[in-house]
Amino acid sequence: MNKPALLAGLRRVVGEDFVRTDEDSLAHFGRDTCDLFEPAPSAVVFPDSTQQVRDLVLLANDQALALVPSGGRTGLSGGATATRGEIVVSMERMNAVIGSNPGDRTIECQAGVITAQVHAQAESMGLFYPVDFAASGSSHIGGNVATNAGGVRVIRYGMTRNWVAGLQVVTGAGEILELGKGLVKDNTGYDLRHLMTGSEGTLGIITGATMRLASAPGDAAVMVLGAEQMELLLPVLERFGSAVTVNAFEFFSEQALQQVIEKHRLQRPFETPAPVYALIEFEQANDGDVDAAMNAFEQCVADSLLVDGVISQSSSQAHALWRLREDISATLAHRQPYKNDLSVRVSAVPQFLAGVEAFIEQNYSGFEVLCYGHIGDGNVHLNILRPHGMGLEAFKKTCASISEGLFEMVQRFGGSVSAEHGVGLLKKDSLHYSRSAHELELMRSIKRAFDPAGVLNPGKIFD
Ligand SMILES: Cc1cc2nc3c(=O)[nH]c(=O)nc-3n(C[C@H](O)[C@H](O)[C@H](O)COP(=O)(O)OP(=O)(O)OC[C@H]3O[C@@H](n4cnc5c(N)ncnc54)[C@H](O)[C@@H]3O)c2cc1C
Incomplete structure (x- = not known):
């Protein structure tokens, strides 16, 4: 298909104003946060409905086009990067929260809803959406499902997969699937919802998601703890895990801390420098929780597991301590x-x-x-x-x-x-270190079953 005919075909599907080919848009929407690959898409399209996504997939099948599903483009593996003249399918116009259901403790969203919006919507229902990380102000819920995002509270709540109650998906063959349907129990064969979770846009384009919500946890306190060696931090976690309910247990090196402190002119958490730090967030469900955490801390110091530490006295202090960890990735980006x-x-x-x-x-x-x-x-x-x-x-x-x-x-x-x-472009040559040849062949068969013509994100995860 020549370029004018291609653009005319895309415009027929999404409308005149929602196909972009200008240089800025191609550079901006052509890649995610991994900047090790040069973007080179042919066009960017902005569908506003599942039907339009389906028509794009059918057009791609008909005209042998390659589509790159694109969410908030915060991915770190080049999964949303178009390097070979593909059409980028941006989900940013499909950004409506369709409904919330307190009885089922779920929220139904279009795929382009920003993760932080899901947090806010859950909070307005007196509930809690637990998947959270430094990019959740920009990432989409569809992108989170497509990457099975983890984040800072996995230790307590698990990954995105745990919270997917239902998905609407357009497969590479252009079929619309309703998976999971919000049911808690459904043992009617293979759970395709889980296959879609973490598939990085290679099996289907997620157009809607029903996400499960948790009970809102109590207030949280944050501690930053200094240790001489990384391997001492695990016994520290064990001690705290027996004393309090741990929401998050993160670590960073002194060098990483220095970068954040210098860039943002922040205070050190405490005077004594240590080679490594742990950030622990725990729930203050009972009056005794802070005392229990302080006891655990003192025991760790007495046993030479920790050299120093600090505990937040307010939510603004807790936020300031979290910045020391959460700002690392963005601080390093320019390098x-x-x-x-x-x-x-x-x-x-x-x-x-x-x-x-x-x-x-x-x-x-x-x-x-x-x-x-x-x-x-x-x-x-x-x-x-x-x-x-x-x-x-x-x-x-x-x-x-x-x-x-x-x-x-x-x-x-x-x-x-x-x-x-995820794998995207960055890790595909290294996949064999984690997956056997037989597993990789099964994954290729699954890809062929969902996307027989290979129109969805070709060259991602594997060739
Ligand atoms: C500062 C920073 C901190 C981060 N911290 C974490 C962290 O702690 N934990 C973590 O897991 N990740 C983290 N990430 C990575 C990233 O934010 C997640 O992978 C996130 O889930 C990607 O969502 P997105 O909407 O930006 O997806 P994108 O980057 O746009 O896309 C990611 C992949 O999903 C596919 N995709 C996107 N939308 C759809 C859709 N609707 N249907 C089908 N496929 C789709 C794309 O093709 C691509 O393969 C971090 C990133 C940054 C920049």
């Missing part, structure tokens, strides 16, 4: 870090982290490597910063070879090369 998002079983974390530390010392000298993440659920974000003066291609090549060593270690530990950021 174009090469991100590794690794996980192992929680019980294996101390041994794994000791291995990572030794590996970094041996192989990363000359590179700045910053560690932070969701240590309470076994998830470590390892960011390699591009040295000043090193070209992007040379940097990517070096990082890829360094990553191989890391991934071999992940494989030995039976871990994952992408804990929560």
Whole structure:
């Protein structure tokens, strides 16, 4: 199909004003937050209904077009990046909260609803949507489902998958599926809702989602704790876990802390610098919870697990402490870090982290490597910063070879090369470290069943 005919076809589906081909739009909507790949889409379209999404998919099948579903573009793996002349399908006009159902404790949304809006809507119902992370002011609920987003409260509430009660999806063949239908119980065969969750736009375009809500937790208190070594943080979590209900248990290195403090001119959490810090958020359900947490802290100091710590005295202090962790990713963005998002079983974390530390010392000298993440659920974000003066291609090549060593270690530990950021373009060559050849072949068969002509996000997850 020649370009004018292609554009005419797209305009017939979404309307004259909702097809963009100007340079700024192609650059802006052509990529997500991973800036290691150059965007090169042919056009960006903005459907406003499931029917329009279906017509786009049918057109793509008819004319052998490739579509890249696009949410809030906060993804970190290039999953929403169009590098090969694809059509970007932005869901940002499908942004209505369709309804809330307090009896079922659910919210029904179009896919383009921003995650923070789901938080606000849940709060207005006296309930709580627990999936939260630093990008939830921009990410879409559809993107969260497509990536099975995790975030900072996984340790207590699990990942997005746990909260998906129903999905409306247009498959790669152009069929509209209603999955889950908001039912709590439905054992009528394979649960396609779970297959769609985490499929990164390769099996279907999610047009609507019914999300389950939790009871609103009590007020939270936040502590930042300093330790000499990463592997000491797991025994710390065990002590606190026995004393209070832990909502979040995050960690960051002194180098990561320094970047945030310098950029935003923030106060250090306490005077004594420590190589690593844990941020713990716990629920203050009872009067005794703060005392129980303080007792756990004192025991940890007495047993040399911690060197110092601070506890929030107000919600604004809690917010200020959270910034030390949540602002890390955005603070590093201008350095174009090469991100590794690794996980192992929680019980294996101390041994794994000791291995990572030794590996970094041996192989990363000359590179700045910053560690932070969701240590309470076994998830470590390892960011390699591009040295000043090193070209992007040379940097990517070096990082890829360094990553191989890391991934071999992940494989030995039976871990994952992408804990929560998905595969996209960034991790597809490394998938074999976490998935067997047989699993990969089954995944390809599933792709063919949902998207026989390969029109949805081709080249993502695998080729
Ligand atoms: C500062 C920062 C912090 C972050 N922290 C976390 C974190 O703690 N935990 C975490 O899990 N992630 C985190 N992320 C990554 C990212 O925010 C999540 O992956 C998020 O779920 C992506 O949602 P999105 O709407 O931006 O999707 P996009 O980036 O637009 O797309 C992501 C993938 O989903 C597909 N997709 C998007 N919408 C749809 C749809 N409607 N139907 C089908 N496929 C679709 C895209 O094709 C792509 O493959 C962070 C990102 C940033 C920038």
